[in-house]
Amino acid sequence: MRDLADIIKRYHVVIASINRVDYAPIVPAEGRGPIIRDITGREYIDLSASAAVMTLGYAHPRIIEAAGEALRRITHSTHMYGYVPETLELAEELARITPVDRPKVSFGLSGNDANEGALLLAKAYTGKEVFIAYENSFHGVGAAAASVSGIGLEREVVAKIGPWARTVFVPYPNCYRSPYPNNPGKCVKHYLEPLKEALDEVGDEAAALVLEPIQGDGGIIVPPDDYFPAVFKLVRDRGAIVIDDEVQTCVGRTGRWYAIEHHGLRPDVVAVGKGLGGGLPISAIIGREGIMESLPPLAYTFTLAGNPVTAAAALAVIREVEEKGLVKRAAELGERALQYLRGVQRRHNLVGDVRGRGLMIGVELVKDKETKKRAVEETKKVVWRAHELGLIVLFVAGNVLRIQPPLNIDWSTLEEGLARLEQAIEDVEEGRVGDEALKHVQGW
Ligand SMILES: Cc1ncc(COP(=O)(O)O)c(C=O)c1O
Incomplete structure (x- = not known):
């Protein structure tokens, strides 16, 4: 079996750093819908859709059929x-x-x-x-x-x-x-x-x-x-x-x-x-x-x-x-996700702002809700802890978690992903995530 640590090490040797930056160490083996399974067999809910690309999730049958037909022909x-x-x-x-x-x-x-x-x-x-x-x-x-x-x-x-x-x-x-x-x-x-x-x-x-x-x-x-x-x-x-x-x-x-x-x-x-x-x-x-x-x-x-x-x-x-009416659905699911996340914002000091339209949502983490000082290290720790909890989430601008799942994600998977995110936020707030997370998560 291919070894995760070995792949990551070899990656850093031969791949130019102008191509990439580290978030969390996932080596995907396969994906279905909003779920990725890595080469160790661990499953992750991916709320990033691979940087807002996987509109219909991983390995969607309609894309495989259409592209496959043109590829073969x-x-x-x-x-x-x-x-x-x-x-x-x-x-x-x-x-x-x-x-x-x-x-x-x-x-x-x-x-x-x-x-x-x-x-x-x-x-x-x-x-x-x-x-x-x-x-x-x-x-x-x-x-x-x-x-x-x-x-x-x-x-x-x-x-x-x-x-x-x-x-x-x-x-x-x-x-x-x-x-x-x-x-x-x-x-x-x-x-x-x-x-x-x-x-x-x-x-x-x-x-x-x-x-x-x-x-x-x-x-x-x-x-x-x-x-x-x-x-x-x-x-x-x-x-x-x-x-x-x-x-x-x-x-x-x-x-x-x-x-x-x-x-x-x-x-x-x-x-x-x-x-x-x-x-x-x-x-x-x-x-x-x-x-x-x-x-x-x-x-x-x-x-x-x-x-x-x-x-x-x-x-x-x-x-x-x-x-499938996914545009309207993105609006509706996004509204539900925003409501859920506003609850998270009320429950946690770390969450300064929650905003978005449809399934493009940002969760801004701050050290203090009054001063709005950006919680940069805490954001990296949340991403790391989320990874440990089986959730892929990215951040932008140093302190904004980026929620952009596939448009056809079912509510129960999205809700489970958001629950894992809240758990990660709580774990960071309670000091349960150590500084070594900062070594792994670079981000941009
Ligand atoms: C708004 C916007 N424009 C352009 C780009 C560049 O797209 P690509 O990476 O496919 O060249 C990005 C990528 O993140 C983007 O978010």
């Missing part, structure tokens, strides 16, 4: 030079469900390349070169996507390699950490001010504003309802376009097909990835026709993009989500 035929029926059908489905006027679709392989394409198109379409983006945002690791990512890691990278574009960063509307945690109106005003200043600073040179409709890796931050409608107006009044990065929120996760729909808005360009392929590498840019045609034919493509296997998987995801 043809495997690949490039859509750069020919016509692939699955890719066409997927594009038609994306054009149907995405809130973009007169949409055209371009395919890629990762969330990063979808955003990179959107950024290139924004420059080409507007003839302008400056971007407005958010502090602590994450859009990907390529030169363009990193350039507009406000998160610490990408700022560090860009400081070394130089920026692709001038970018003005503004704070994301985080009401919990604003002076107005209980007043959404004042919170909106508070966060619109720096955006107005940024737009004044840039004048008419802004090509686009890039946004996450819920800030994911920056801490699962849910904006107040009236914020983005005002932002869209301000940005469009200046002649800039709006790029909506739905890589982490897409395919119904937040209780709408797209999270920006909670605000009734129609962006100019939408980027999707992660959960679209249900575990297979596929991404897409869906944008207004004029924008999508502002670069020459073949100017933004990849040899393997539009591959029939990944397109068939994505079609299976969209159809399963639609036929």
Whole structure:
């Protein structure tokens, strides 16, 4: 049998650290739905869906059948030079469900390349070169996507390699950490001010504003309802376009097909990835026709993009989500999970805030509910203890637990996962988790 410690050791020898970071030491053997079994035979409830990718859970039969059929029949035929029926059908489905006027679709392989394409198109379409983006945002690791990512890691990278574009960063509307945690109106005003200043600073040179409709890796931050409608107006009044990065929120996760729909808005360009392929590498840019045609034919493509296997998987995801009513279900399950977690928040001093939409939920851990000082070490300990209790949960922003299970998870498994999470929180509060957990859990 393969040995867990041996695999981890060899991993660190040969795999470049630019690829990864340690959370908890799990070597998966197989997965079914929301459950992973590791090579030692231990089972875990996975509330991370492998970083918000496994929309339908592990090894979903419909994805296996659709992708398997395309794999056996043809495997690949490039859509750069020919016509692939699955890719066409997927594009038609994306054009149907995405809130973009007169949409055209371009395919890629990762969330990063979808955003990179959107950024290139924004420059080409507007003839302008400056971007407005958010502090602590994450859009990907390529030169363009990193350039507009406000998160610490990408700022560090860009400081070394130089920026692709001038970018003005503004704070994301985080009401919990604003002076107005209980007043959404004042919170909106508070966060619109720096955006107005940024737009004044840039004048008419802004090509686009890039946004996450819920800030994911920056801490699962849910904006107040009236914020983005005002932002869209301000940005469009200046002649800039709006790029909506739905890589982490897409395919119904937040209780709408797209999270920006909670605000009734129609962006100019939408980027999707992660959960679209249900575990297979596929991404897409869906944008207004004029924008999508502002670069020459073949100017933004990849040899393997539009591959029939990944397109068939994505079609299976969209159809399963639609036929089983999983968007509405994500909203309902998310509401139940939020209620449960608000109970956890009342019962535990460590839990400062619980927020989310649908099955995209953040649990922010603090040392003190008044000062809101981030409980960074405690968060790592919770993740470690959860792992010991048979639960996979990740964190972002140092102290925010990230709850993003598959959309088809049954309530009893979700509830059991949340109960294990509460147990882990209690164990950390009661001092039952030692400092050696900190050696294992790095996170980001
Ligand atoms: C909002 C958002 N955009 C883009 C990306 C990058 O996607 P990928 O890792 O598939 O390139 C991520 C990944 O975490 C993301 O959360």
